[in-house]
Amino acid sequence: MLNIKVSLLIFAACGLIGCESGPLQERSKQALVQNQEKQELLSQLGAVLYFDVNLSKHRNQSCATCHNPQKGFVDDRENGVYGAVSLGSDNSSLGDRNAPTAAYAALIPAFHTNTVGDYIGGQFHDGRESTLAGQAGGPPLNPIEMGMESEEAVSIRIKENTFYKKRFEEIFGHPVLEDSALMYTAMTQAIMAFEETELFMPFDAKYDRVLRGEETFTAEEELGRTLFFSQQFTNCNACHQLNASPFYERETFTNYHYENIGIPENSQVREKDNSMGKKDAGLWLNPRVTDARHKGKFKVPTLRNVAVTGPYMHNGVFKELRTVIEFYDHFNNPSRTVNPETGVEWDQAEWPETVNLKELEKGPALTDQKIDALLAFLNTLTDKKFETPVH
Structure with a gap:
């Protein structure tokens, strides 16, 4: 639960403090305008903070470093491990997980359980x-x-910048300059406001344009769409569909649940560095989760921009999107025994005891033509600014 200071901070940031005289309707209109103006100021501040490398220890890394707005909001650096995980500000530390896209992250629901006890959402x-x-x-x-x-160290860096000092005080009030905890919370609120803007979730991929009647799918894309939403030929939509209709314009292509789909360890990353010192237990590491049956489960990611946000899986173990589809298919297809990226058999799951074989083993084997079609459809989920120009 938020403490009183933080609650007041958010209250002020939303522009809700004040008691103008006059009819209630007029005061409501004024409050709405003020709220919109403050939200705009907040998101503008968040944009500057998002790109500020001075908020890292060695003044060389920002939010945008690992969530690059030019590259699908992921970390596009090679980092010595084919971009699988991110390099720290010290230029030596490696994380254990692939940086997820920040695109459409504002639409992820808060972490909670549903009526049957499934964990859903959270960042x-x-x-x-x-x-x-x-x-x-x-x-x-x-x-x-x-x-x-x-x-406090972050707060000191923020106060080095006269623009920040002026804008923080303007939005949050003078006390924010005197309290490092308040300033840190204010910083996170501003970055969140920026990530809630249309820049991060434009819904302008070809998929959206087709739904609006502006374009049409090619025959291959249409086959891929049919396969994707089919419950007979694939089970993609068991996890990668939130809304009931496959024609829902604001589909994020995830149910935000947690699954263990048998992902193997990324041995290349572990050979370089294993900061965790052990296998990654995923959801079970969440402080609110204590049941060992959730070891090895990770949140189902959005498929928005999936064609341009590789490498794939929580640990970046697969470099190509086609490999991901072939990995899924190998549970049902006896001819897909070899990982096309390594040329050898698929590695064992990192947490074999909790793999959801019930879902993975549904559906018939896929032909190469059907995999091509699924890839074509997944490419239609790429936001317009990331689409490869046609020459």
Whole structure:
């Protein structure tokens, strides 16, 4: 639960403080305008903070480093491990997980359980933070990421900048300049406001344009769409569909649940560095989860921009999207015994005891033509700004 200071901070940031005279309707209109104006100021501040490398220990890393707006909001650096995981501000530390896209992250519900006890939502691969603001507060203080020592250290860096001091005071009030905890929370609120803008979730992929009647699918894309939403030929939509209709314009292509689909360990990353010192237990590492049956489960990711946000899976173990589809198919197809990226048999699951074989073993084997069609459809989920120009 938020403490009183933080609650007041958010209250002020939303522009709700004030008691103008006049009819209630007029006061409501004024409050709405003021709220919109403050939200715009907040998102503008968040945009500057998002790109500020000075908020990392060695002044060389920002939010945008690992969530690059030009590259599908993922970390496109090679990092010595084919981009599988991210390099820290110290230029030596490696994480154990692939940086998920920040695109459409504002639409992820807060971490919760449904009526049958399934865990849903939350930020990070294990849902340990319920909100984008909580997520934004993690990397600056993570010693293997941005590496700042404390909220106070971040606050000092913020106050080095006269623009920040003026804007923080303007939006949150003077006390924010005197309290490092308040300032840190204000910073995360601003970054969240920026990540809630249309830049991060434009819904303008070809899929959306087709639904609006602006374009049409090719024959191959249409086959892929049919396969994707079919319950007879694939089970893709068992996890990668939130809304009941496959024609829902705001589909994010995830149910936000947690699954163990048998992903193997990324041995290349572990050989370089294993900061965790053990296997990644995923959801079970979330402080709110204690049941060992959830070991090895990770949140189902959005498929928006999936064609341009590789490498894939929570640990970046697969470099190509086609490999991902072949991996799924190998549970049902006796001819797909070899990982096309390694040329040898698929590695064993990191957590074999909790793999959801009930879902994975549904459906018939896929032909290469059907895999091509699924890839074609998945390419239609790429936001317009990331589409490869046609020459």
